[in-house]
Amino acid sequence: MNILEIHGLSVDYQSNSGAVHAVSDVSLDLRRGEILGLAGESGSGKSTLANAVARLLRPPAAITSGSVVYHRRDGTEVDVLGLKREELRAFRWKELAVVFQSAMNALNPVSTVGAQIDDVLRVHAPDLPRNARTERAVELLQRVGISADRRRSYPHELSGGMRQRAAIAIALALNPEIIIMDEPTTALDVVVQRDILQEIRTLREEYGFAVVFITHDLSLLMEISDRIAIMYAGRVVETGSAKALHRAPRHPYTLGLLRSFPRLRGPREELLGIPGTPPDLRSLPPGCAFHPRCRYAMDECAVTRPALLEGPEGAAACLLNDGAGVDPVPAGGQEGL
Structure with a gap:
């Protein structure tokens, strides 16, 4: 059963020399609980597609056509591109979360990792008591392999692998149904990469969320993905199971x-x-x-x-x-x- 359906999605970047067609007429579906890999060279449109789905694009980028439909477990459908500001605020984190490329840049450098998890819980689950939020932060950090005492650490005090794990913990704070991971293992050594991939697989099996895993490294996707979509020049040029590709x-x-x-x-x-x-x-x-x-x-x-x-x-x-x-x-x- 599909949890997300993208149909005919196009994104342009406006420039002085004309429109840059970063994503052109892309149609994809994401099945509930699967890992969908998205691969291609730099500039192929992978991150732009993910940001369009999450409604994170900013000018001069603009969605020019297409639709993104999210299917809830109760059978209702959500027109993601039609969500108003408050609806979109509720949709993010609770039903769709993003792990951004380069955790050092994605995390707030002047806030501890525990405080950043607490911020998500405080805003999106305001009825949760402070003690419960603290317990949840400790639980999430331990779940991704970070000890409880690191809750008070700042991002610069963590290794690259630990920062990436912290970013995944923040994305898991509200048990979303979909997590978009944009190059989550970039700049990590191969041993840490393998640990992160194993952690993602384990968490997916435990929590049942679906993953869109974006990378330029096709060998990584062969190891972790159920299905793979290949992008070139803003278009999807091939899709299939990892084994078939x-x-x-x-x-x-x-x-x-x-x-x-x-x-x-x-x-x-x-x-x-x-x-x-x-x-x-x-x-x-x-x-x-x-x-x-x-x-x-x-x-x-x-x-x-x-x-x-x-x-x-x-x-x-x-x-x-x-x-x-x-x-x-x-x-x-x-x-x-």
């Missing part, structure tokens, strides 16, 4: 991302990156935006923009999968790379 990616861009990191098993192989750079969003190339960088590009790719076509294991926006369903990946999927 790993076994047989249907879009050359996904294939390029997979070939950019080494396999853990098997003989050593040359890593093949994606040539070129992402396009200027103010002036996208005609046809498929990826065709100037695509090793499988055909003449038609320069004039025809492929639609996101559903298949048995997901969807892909590529002419190689249009009609005849030609697979750009050799038989055997990732194992054949």
